[in-house]
Amino acid sequence: MDLKKSLVVIPLSLSLLVPVTNGVVVQAAKDETPTVSTAAVDLRSDLGHLLSEHAYLAIETMRKGAEGAEDFDASATALSKNTEDLSAAIASVYGEEAGNSFKEMWSSHIGYFVDYVKGTANKDEEAKQAALDELAQYRQDFSKFLETATGERLEAGSLAEGLQMHVNQLIGAFDSYVAGDYEKAYEYEREAISHMHMVAKGLSAAIVDQFPDKFNNTKAVTPAGDLRAQLNYLLSEHAGLAVMAMQNGIDGSDDFDASAMALSNNTEDLSNAIASVYGEEAGQQFKEMWSNHVGFFVDYVTATAEEDEAAKEEALNKLNQYRQDFSKFIETATEGEVPASALAEGLQMHVDQLISAFDSYAAGDYTAAYESLRMAYEHMYGSAEALSGGIVAQFPDKFAMEMPSDMPNTGMGGTADQGMNWTWVMLATVLFLSAGGYVLSRRTAKQ
Template sequence: MNFKKALVSVPLSVALLVPGYNVLADEHVEKPTVTNAAVDLRSDLDRLFSEHAYLAMTAMRKGANGEKDFNQVAEALNGNTKDLTAAISSVYGDEAGSKFNEMWSSHIGYFVDYVKATAGNDEGAKQKALENLQRYKNDFSAFISTATEGKLAEEQLAKGLQTHVDQLINGFNAFVEGDYEKAYMIQSDAMEHLYMTSKGLSSAIVSQNPDKFNNTKAVTKAADLRSNLNFLLSEHFALAQQAMQNGINGDPEFDANVKVLNQNTEELSAAIASVYGKEAGMKFKEMWSKHIGYFVDYVKATAATDDAAKQEALDNLNQYRMDFSKFISTATEGRVEADALAQGLQTHVDQLVGAFNSYNEGDYSNTWMKAREGYEHMFTPANLFSSAFVAQFPEMFTGMPEMPETGMGGMSQEKEIMWMLWALPILLFAAIPFVKRKEQSAE
């Protein structure tokens, strides 16, 4: 059982897509922080590793369907690999970065081989792709364990990598078999799993290079909060962007895609209710759901070539932006400025609509450039919100034990449960049982 999201029952509304806001807090109290060299490294790796899963699974589906933007998605995935390589090189040097790039790129190629073999009904080629992924798993685990001087155990790394392989393969198989709900649930699991990768690797890097990171830590309760928000907010963008494409294409997976997107909304709404009360949670859900509906309206209007309806959808999004900003500003007693929030929401709208328009126009390179920008944007509000929450409630993030590290695949189930039982009294006023929406990936 995954308890990660149970820790994210905090007023997420104050962070939603804000380019900047003022946090009112007593300056004389020493507080934990979500922003330092180590936590920033972890957040950067959060983005890059989770984006890998998002783009890889999208590319595999598009490859199976023979969609026109497959090459551009692959280019975006390669861009992600280059960014990851640069991150590794900055710590371990160019030679290690080059080796990382070679191995990481090869494992992406093996997934592509599996897609091609599936399309060709070639069981032998499918098995060969899986065997290549097994070899990669072992070689890459040894490489990372050596680079981190054993701070990440090779055996645990291999287990985590096997989970990654299983999730991408099982998610793809479910998609090909027409089990779209399972496919999108596994996508979410796969993205979330890689947050444990970034957690383990960033912790190892920081422990190897304490001076380079000003003797800060990548794994603290405050850092965990920021990372959890990174996941929920970036997942919203990924699912919304995919749904708009699926909608204009009339794809059979549209309903399943939207169902998982709506369940993401349920989690956000539950978080609001846990802090501001049931009424505020219901109001949030109503407004947030409507803004998703306006994006769907825009897609429908585009399909019907109805310019008036398109403009109406944009007008509704603009009104939502203003109303929602005032609602959040009031709920937070001015800790979030309405004007600043409105600007951040406009960026989010522009990125989703821009990516969709370019897709519909066949400008796929621009589509996936905007998609990457939109995905990255969501990590800014996660940072801003977590900063505000930690400043408001520092006692929740001081003197608490760090969750045990067991490598890139995360902690054992038993240890995770024990940590939750220890922390529960401290987190009780914020913690709520989220609607469990994830099915376990078939192993």
């Protein structure tokens, strides 16, 4: 396998952009009705989508390369398409020429990661160190380039520091996987995914400050924008981890337990979120219902492995009953604000995407599998927009507070450091669980 040819893109540079504290004003106007759908917040969401997907796909592609997996090329292609989309996003702000320049620079460092993967396979420590040295020089050069391009709204020093964090996360995930420490590998992966949403926050704030007219003088960092970003993160991570756990399950991979644990940890986070809003009893009730539905997916994977069509159909029937029951539960809990019928329809879309990604993978149609995977990942961003929009409209006072006038220069700050009431983020998370596609249907209806 020619890794350098096949592993088209494992881009890192832009994913560690960090905001400077000077001149980036993110204060929300008191007299404006809060909303999650503005040009600036859309930019933040788009960057969060592409950057976090990059981290997710990059780690999975490196893992597939280490395995010599049959779906390596399809995974690398998905990663390459992510780079195309990211380059197009840059071009939409800075123009086609800048987009092409970015793509060229972005792609130039890919060989260093390929060299690291190959050095690992060959047990060549010198080659691995040489690759890391090249990455170190690259992050310095590219950070300076971005500082200049953004009119010093991004600091080269902070950029380089943040980029090193991202490099450490991806290399850490890869090294841990190769060493057989699968639990640590997935811990790194979750950190990398989360970090990219903080990166999108800082980058979007800098771009919006640089080109306010392009974004209708709106701000990327607001309480409502933070809510949408938090939902973006939680929902897309769930989709990504679920697909990989199902792949590992059908393959009987050594890291199946660790991938299932990562998915379980995501469920645990969601359950704790429920408890923070509705109390421990409600949190436990949710955890039981949510875990049951994850179990139905496991049943489907097991039935596929055993070529038991009746068991597969039974698993799908259980998922169908689950979405009906859970949708009704949410409708009652929200006093009709979230209709059960729409919820059930939307949740079916999410189920279909995950099943499609898995079925295609099991059948050896890896191109289709990764197309479905990317659709499932992207679908969560439409869900987050509509769901967070409904919550903000329902509780506008909770999202109309002032924001601090300066951005942190680490790129790692979350909603807590900006006075955001985490309870309302958790409330949004509660509703997601049955609104995977309902919110997308609301979004489509508006178009």
